[in-house]
Amino acid sequence: MANGFQITNRTTGQSFTCCEGQSVLKAMEQRGLKCVPVGCRGGGCGYCKIRVVDGEFECGKMSKAHVPPEAIEQGEVLACRIYPLTDLIIECLPPTVAGLPNRQTKTTALR
Template sequence: MASYQIRLTETDETYVCKAGESILHGMARLGKKGIPLGCRGGGCGVCKIQVLEGEYSSRVMSKCHISEAERADHFALACRIYPQTDLEIEVIGKMSKNI
């Protein structure tokens, strides 16, 4: 099974995420910190990120948390995106409380 490197720009840390696994679940599975954990299903919006580099697929995200304009600028909920290449991401919001 393929796996991808996910790099958090704030800390320059990387972790491995399996193909078919959301980048939030990949981080949590490894016990890493960086992306805030919430409901893990797209309902709370605390895992909001911006993908700076790389390709991914996504599941439906609530427009309450990710607007169409944000989606066009590669903002997403980490629990709803799945890497297709290595990714470089920036956490939006309260990351400093989780490090």
């Protein structure tokens, strides 16, 4: 595709364009879309985990602690470190699935 690849978020039904060589997270941010929490933007924190349901992509370096090889095989990747090669259908994983605490969780100190 000359102008980029169509990325469709199956969770919300929203679509956006991702330019060739651009990460999915960068494309989301440029369009003001908030699908996943954002952390380091370098593949180390695991915050921006998504699932690619359909399509082909290239992976940049990601923390194996957050995205082991078997997760990549199942399409679970970090949005900051994947680059589409075709149109993609993605699902944004809720923070608890992505290994993060739920934002509504209350933490209390034990005495």
